[in-house]
Amino acid sequence: SFFAPHRDSEKVNGMFATLVVNLPSRHEGGSLVVSHDDETRTIDFDGPAGAYSMQYAAFYTDCKHEIEPVTSGYRVNLIYNLRLAGRKRQPTAPRNSENVNRTAALLTELFTDGPYDKIAIPLVHEYSEAGLSPDLLKGSDRSRVDVLARAAEQLNYQLYLALLTHHQSGSVEDDWDYGGRWSSIDEDDAEMDEVFDESMTLSFWIDMQGHEKEFGKMNLDAEDLLDAKNFSGNPSRQEVHEATGNEGVTMERWYHHGVIVLWPEERYFRILASEGQDAALPALVELIDSEPDPASSEAGRTFAREIINRWRPSHPLYIKRDGQSASAVEMLTQLQRLADADLVNQFIREGMVNDYGGSEGALLGALCDQLGYASLASALTHFIAAQVPTERRASLKATVEIVANLCWHDAPMTDERRSVCRTLVGELQAVMEQWDQHVETSPWLREHETREGIVESLFQALAAIEAPDLLENFLTHALTNPKHYDLHTVLIPAVKTSYYEVDEQSLGTEVMHRLLQHCIDELHDLTKTPVPVPTDWAQDIEIRHNCEDCRELQRFLRDPKAQVYRFRVRKDRREHLHRQIDSHGCDMTHVTERKGSPQTLVCTKTRASYERRQRQFEIDTQLLEELREMAEA
Incomplete structure (x- = not known):
């Protein structure tokens, strides 16, 4: 029910390994333990899966192995001798322990004396995302990863496989005709002349168990890429872009290559944080x-x-x-x-x-x-x-x-x-x-900051900490600064939102009453005189420009009887008049009548300003009534 540690003898000529096929059988224990080159692996055949599924393992004949005792049930196996026909020299288990120790010493020196937080070593062969796995590595890549992984484990370093994307953008070699179109070159055959910009990123991370890690994209500096001679070949993709504006024909290239990435475990946090x-x-x-x-x-x-x-x-x-x-x-x-x-x-x-x-x-x-x-x-x-x-x-x-x-x-x-x-x-x-007090000199660099909602927030805060002196100071500042604390957009909404939320016993009650009364007084002043109805068409607007067309526009604005005026002028003069009318806020429509040459700009006066003031008067009257009801409640 067990085998002590031993090595298999060569049972047939050319035998180099043993294959163990575990047939479905219910049992406990009986693990296969294989040791070689300072490494030990344990393969468990028991458990629920072993009772219903086929399992197998293979090992070289020069690997020491043992079968641990079967503690219950029956372990049923088929044993095969593996040999390669027609070969005098049979493969043997690799012995990398010396290389592992040398590599561990080199890595220690590299991270101790060098400027590295992480390093990337290109694999020799090419891999897609589907093929980038420790189990699917080809040729010398398998040994390279094995040595580095064992050295990393010895040093408590972290090691992963990843896909490196090297992106380049630049100009195309001189091979296009006049006008900026490439002619004699195919996009796939284009060659890059001067590189303007390039970057390297790591993605699709795989650990040594073949599990994907969610590290996302990580930048890689060129000096962190070691043994770059393996990082070559044709680009995975390239695109050529036609000339636009002052920019000539350009192209982009993307190279993809599998790499081994290592870093000391204690630098893991710093590496992720740097991203x-x-x-x-x-x-x-x-x-x-x-x-x-x-x-x-x-x-x-x-x-x-x-x-x-x-x-x-x-x-x-x-x-x-x-x-x-x-x-x-x-x-x-x-x-x-x-x-x-x-x-x-x-x-x-x-x-x-x-x-x-x-x-x-x-x-x-x-x-x-x-x-x-x-x-x-x-x-x-x-x-x-x-x-x-x-x-x-x-x-x-x-x-x-x-x-x-x-x-x-x-x-x-x-x-x-x-x-x-x-x-x-x-x-x-x-x-x-x-x-x-600030005067914004670059308004395009930030969104305009209003004071909407600020009064309500500060009232709540200052009432909560029982600071009536600070509340009084703030209200005095707000009431004397109508430019920022507008009656309609800031103060009245604050009253309507917060007035009933203030406890009558609160220290903020008196200040809130003061704010309410201020709004009532302001609305009373705004509504005590109705908006006068215009009796003529004159508009009291001073046109700041003094060209012939603007002087004519000024006379039209001041004329109390004229409602329509026609400017039959060429296009650039009509555009100038459009700008002047809009920038000065004139109450008129200005539409081009597209007949004849030159065409005619037809200007028609309106009552827009009066109508706006009348609408605001009606709104203010309604607001005054609402606030008076609040004060009397």
Whole structure:
């Protein structure tokens, strides 16, 4: 029921290996253990699968092997001697232990003295995604991977197979006719002249068990590619692009090649973090999920620190303030699980300061409750102070939302929390004054920031921390700054949203009554005199341009009786008149009558300004009635 460790003798001429075929048989034990070249593998034939399916294993005759005792049932096998007919020299089991030791020493030297975090070694043969697997490697690649994998295991390095994509873009060799079209070359035969840009990325990761790893795409520097002579051959794909504008004929090439990728295990976090938070955060979540006690996970803290150190803020031109930054929210969520105040402080100062959306306040409040408001106060103050209008990534509304959530989220209002929140609101008000005094010189670089919703948020926050003095200061600032705190778009919506939410016993009641009365007074002034109906067609508009056509347009505008005027002028003069009418806000339509030459621009005066003022008067009258009812309720 067992075999002691032994090597098979050559039972027939040319025998080089033994094949064991395990027939379906119910049993326990009887594992085959094969040892060779300082490696041992155990093949289990028992278990549920062994009772119903065929299994097999093969090993060279010079491999020591044994059969462990069968503890129950029957183990039924067919044993075959393997030989290659017609060959005098039969294959033998490779002995790589010496090469493994030498390779381990070289790898240690490479990562100790060199500038590498990771290295990639090209495979000799070509592989597709379907063929890139340890079990399907060809020729010398199998030995190469075997040696490197054993050396990596010895050194506690991580080793994977991956597909390397080398992309190049550049100009085509001079072989096209006048006009920028290639003529005598076929797209597949085109040769690149000068390379303008190139990059290398790794993807489709496979571990030594043949399992795919979700590392995504990873960049590779050219100096990290070793033994590059194996990285050659024809491109997998290339495209030639015709000339456009000032750019001549260009082409792109893509080379795909299988590589072996190694790195020391302790650099794994740094390597993933260097690819950016979008690539690294899923791995951090997976790591923390695997920890029985995340708060005591040293690996989790190390990885989180590497991600923060390499946090990449969004480019200011592409920031979308939709209420959240998915990466910042995810990072705060994982930091809450790690419960490390130093990491939270570092992330607020170095990561979130340039990458936030406004919804992070609830998580920050939970972190303050967990770690203590005082422990995060300095970092939060730094974050708020950095959100100045000259910083392209800053958003006043999102910053106000974060501070408001910190002040009024559902948790006990301790003295420590109230004190820290007062400090944060004080810093916020200083930042708001900078925003309200700022004159934007490059409005195309950021979305216009209104003050809509800000009054409501600050009222809730300041009422929650019982700071009537700060509330009074803010309201005074808002009421004396109608340019930013518009009556119709900011103040009245704030009253209608928040008036009934303020508790009569709250310290914010008096301030809210003051805001309501201010809105009533302003609406009363706007509606005490009806909008006068125009008695003629004259428009009091000063045309700033002084050409002949503009002087004629000016006379038409001032004429109290003329409603229609016709400019029969050439196209460029008509276009000039179109621009002047639109830019000066003239109440008139201006349509080209496409008859004759030159054609005629027909200008017809309207009552558009009067109609707008009348509609606004009616709206203001209705709003005044609504607010008076609120005040009397």
